[in-house]
Amino acid sequence: QTKVGMITTLSGGGASLGIDIRDGFMLAIEDDGRDGLEIIIEDDQRKPDVAVQIADEMIQSEKVDILTGIVWSNLAMAVVPSATAQGKFYLSTNAAPAQLAGRGCNPLYFSVSYQNDNLHEAAGAYAKSEGYTNPFIMAPNYPAGHDSLNGFKRFFEGELAGEIYTELGQTDYAAEIAQIRASGADSVFFFLPGGMGISFLKQYADSGVELPVLGPAFSFDQAILQAVGDAALGVKNGSNWSKDLDNEANAAFVAAFEEKYDRLPSLYAAYGYDTANLMLSALDVAEPSDQEAFRAALAAADFDSVRGDFAFDTNQHPIQDIYVREVIKEGDIYTNKIVGTAIEDRSSAYVDECSM
Amino acid sequence: MTRETAVNTVILGLLIAVPAWALYADEPFTITLATRAVIFALAAVGLNIALGLGGLVSLGHAVFFGIGGYAMGILASHAQNYTPLMEWPFVLEGTKSMPVIWLTAIFASALAALLIGILALRTSGVYFIMITLAFGQMIYFFAISWPAYGGEDGLSIYVRNEFPGLNTLVPIQFYGLCLALLLVVLGLNALLARSPFGLALNAARQVPHRVETVGLNPVRLKLVALVISGAVTGLAGALFADLNRFVSPTMLSWQMSGEIMVFVIIGGVARLFGPVAGAAIFVLLEHLLGGVSDYWQVFLGLVLLLIVLSGKGGVIGMLAGRGRTHD
Amino acid sequence: MTEPVLSTHGITRSFGALKASDDISIDLQPGEIHAIIGPNGAGKSTLIGQISGSLTPDAGTVRFLGHDVTRETVRARARRGLGRTFQISALAMEDTVLQNALLGALGASGRPWRFFGAALRTRDLRDRAEAALDRVGLADVASVRTAELSHGQRRLLEVAVALTLDPKAFVMDEPMAGLGPEGSKQLTGFLDTLRAEAPILLVEHDMDAVFALADRISVLVYGRVIATGTVDEIRADPAVRDAYLGDTA
Amino acid sequence: MSPILIAEQVLNGLQFGVMLFLMAAGLTLIFGVMGLINLAHGSLYMVGAFAAAAVAGATGSFLLALVAALVAAALAGALVELVVIRRLYHRDHLDQVLATFALILIFSEGTRWLFGSFPLYLDIPSWLSGPVTLPGGIQYPLYRLALIALGLLVALGLWLLISRTRIGIQIRAGENDREMIAALGVDISKLYTLIFALGAGLAGLAGALVGAIQSVQVGMGEPVLILAFVVIVIGGIGSIRGALIGALLVGLTDTLGGIFLPELFKLFADPATATATGSAFASMAIYILMAAVLVWRPTGLFGARA
């Protein structure tokens, strides 16, 4: 009998991400259909203290063996250290902050998605390969925003036309667009998750500035593309997954997800699905109560990832290819297609700091 | 015994009986939940001193809550990483000792309340509500974007801080500690309300110009109330951070201020046990309704709405009848 | 003449174009009741405001017990012993009568920073408050909530709060306002005894009370003092009859 | 930084200010004139945006969408007033805060219930899209110019309504003494329902107009709500003129602070730190402005003196 606790965001503004993670995860679990596996799902309302409280409940009362599901880095930072300190496995379906990949790495913590910087790095690598010479880069002024621009710069290594931090939650970007226009940049990279990205793209499209735009996949994913509309068409974005990735597992996943939920899967759904399959593959080999064995089974990553080749590095973050996608329209639906590979077999920048 | 005293006694009994039962039934999470309620109650008791006695509708109490939280986060993270807090002009080390952290939290939030109060008390009424909100937002945005202590990600502490003679990692022991603090503060609050200072403050709330004509300074009375209030909420913040072993800017957000205020109003403004009842009910509702539906906040909203619209002066008012109590 | 307890010297105060106080010099002698009368809007409340400190004059000085208090706050003047009652009762309505009186006693003690010990059981405060309530005849209702008092009782409580301060002078703005004939008679009787304790500057429209009480009357019209004199002099003054009294007297 | 860029940024600041006013306009009525603290104002803004997105999606007409936003939000407002708000006028601000806080929960999650958790699509119509060139060579989106015009028009309309019409006078009288204005024969309850609905409708309209260039999603109303309160309080509660001027001040401070503070910090720090620190202070700027205004004038710029 194994108990899994999923803590994710199911209400409020960021609910769509958590819902996709849950749906992707549960798709794999239900397909598998094995007995002796119980999944408990709770809503963290995107509040760190609520997430901690739920984690405590799951660990103390429900006595779960494995935790998973958190969308946001700040919630992960609140939950993961204390969960692993209490001897529970944590499998990340999305958030993977730098601290937990480097000095704060932990034998019980696995990130199935990526390391936070990866998709930004991909955008930087792509910008370089496209021969852009002075991109304008921007992100909100909070830790993930700083990581984003650092990730971009790690692989771009050139002159920048400008580098700005916007306010978290900002909705009007007229001033930034004017700065972009005046900066003489040849391209724009931005990381503005959620509603911020929607606002920026709509306003950018309406501004008459016509520089090419790049970003991480977050602002161009299935969950929000429909809200951006035409304004997103043609934008290149870095991603480790796309619905047209050519492998069997992915084709099956996309079809099953559409069949079951009547919408296209998103990046987050894919992470949820992979996480569940990874966990199931490890459960075939060992019980979580036998920590060493279960950890080894997880680390082997013996499952069919929808991302194709997949392995864990020593810090238990993935080594994977990262692609460049382009936003397109298929019939009435806005979606992405892969146009190239930005970095192959990418691990993470912090792996050397991890002493495991 | 008045009805209110009876109600208070029952609440007090529940605060002791429920965790005792949980311990017996081996439901450690119930204790954690009770601890959360007790800490929120302490924060709200703090607000109630400003709000109930002084009539100061502060929508910025998350500032003090958060400062208390960060006092814990900063001291403990330095201790955890063995890096001194500052090296000049003298070396100051972090600490994992709760009493030291508490004193720091109390002092820091009292100082913040003093500074904010000096400026904010120039205004009154709705403007006071809004200027306290503005200070809250200022500090919130600062904390989010200031990278030194984790920014939006906040600070994580791996092990709960220490209290001499107790193992704070055991839920019931930490609960006992929090409850003891709450009771001490409630006792002080009761004394304060009857004291000469409380009398003057109470009048300053109702008729400030009268207070002036007897030679007292109503603004200074309110300022002192705000400082005491901020200090108590700051202490609660330090405990809350210790409960979660984590502190982040959400503790400073306006929603947090709103929630602290909601605790007070649900329970009953200016009632000694109002904040306690309010916090307990809120935590309970949040916990119970969460299981009902993804859209559970709709129901939470409806319950809150019913409580206000009944207009009985919060839950304590409904149970104990209307009217402020004096001896 | 002895040194006046309270005096103004040429105080002037404008609101925009309107001169609400225009070069007013009046004084209050020990033991007297000095009434200020005048048409509505003549500037009586404005004058009281400047004397008690809630308004600052544009020019001129206010002296109290030999000190120039023109720039002092309401609080400072109260601590010097200026007792004021309001035209509209300013009482803590949610509190009991005794608590309102205690507030005055607390102010008089000058030590509000006592955080422990029940106010109601603090001997010095309680004695002072009860004595004042006794004086105005409110001892019976000491534990009644102020909101439940009748209008007349509230006016008396207003005076009692001022009494706790042991004032050296009273400034009263329309204490009879809203009192019925019976209440007015009662309060008139009380003020009559009070003057021995401290002189009273009295603004009042109730002419029965003014004529019964005042040692001197000053008449304010358009911010100026047009006449000062005894009751009889004022009653006989045609200018005052024109501006204020009509054919009352 | 070139003069033309500075001029453009000032224009952006003013534009943002007018947009803030548009968002705050309904709140000015409800909070400023009726004296009710309505935290759920942001929810009505959201209702408008969602209604517009739904109707635009179904009909493809932007104008119909705007009408739908106005009507849906006004109806929601009237309903809320009749069921909840009317019991709160005579209560103190605390109860209003709690009740409208509860309404936020109900509206937000209710909307998610109805429309799902994903952001909706609402875009500028083609006849208003794209930039125009202003004198001086500034390229400026036509839609934003339209927003400025509309914002100013709403400001004028509201000002006339409140200060010049009999209804406006009666509403302000009700704010002073509700019982008395009713005793003089004015059906103040009906009037308040109407005004609340009007304020809600304006919020909904703003939600739709602004939603077209921002994101239409659950929770979009809360940041707006705080900004709108800041605007009104700076201007002085109850003053339409104050709200407009407050909005412009906030718009300018926010825009120019975001641009110049990082530049300023570059004078003493390396660019990356300067950008981060400068932006940190920039995000505090409007709140510092608000606190400073209130410390200087405790009832806002144009508020009634206490």
Place this chain on the structure above:
Amino acid sequence: MTLLSLANVTAAYGASQALFGVDLTVSEGEAVAFMGRNGMGKSTTVKAICRMLPAHGTLVFDGHDLTRLPSHRAARLGIGLVPEGRRCFRDLTVAENLTAAARPGHWDRARVTALFPRLGERLTQRAASLSGGEQQMLTIGRALMTNPRLLILDEATEGLAPIVRQEIWAAIATLKAETGMAMLVIDKSLAELRTACDRAVILERGRTVWAGPFADLTTDISERHLGV
């Protein structure tokens, strides 16, 4: 013709009962003095008539049952109120105070300012900054602007200079003579009530204890019920 009639009216503030049985009638064109010591329930009765307080018993105005009407409907039937305690709209100007209440009829702004020239001089001043007496005039003017059939004056001359009081009593007399407006007058000056009113009703502890023409109001009765 009886315009207003109250019989056995009771009312309470929450739990505390204030009226225990008030009987009162006012006929068309008649001025009735409504008397009683402080706190006996005069203003409470006025609130009951104006529907500012729930009340039980018979309350009929011009054939309409008042108990079922909201405040503004009662006012529109023709009840004009000058409330106790100068409740003018403090943040409105004098002119706006008058406009807020206006209903078509004999009384308009010109007539009101002719009656109280002081108001005419201060049309754009905020009511809060008026002197006490000026505020009192404003509330009377405001009630007249509703063109009522019954004017209720609750301490309308409180705090007014004697000369203004005389003007107001004169104005009341004029009103009564020329427009036949019915009036219910509460005032502390017995003498002035005696000249202005036809009848008197005396209240004690929330009950009508005496009613009759002024001529019948002996010193004995007034000693007993009014203390003078």
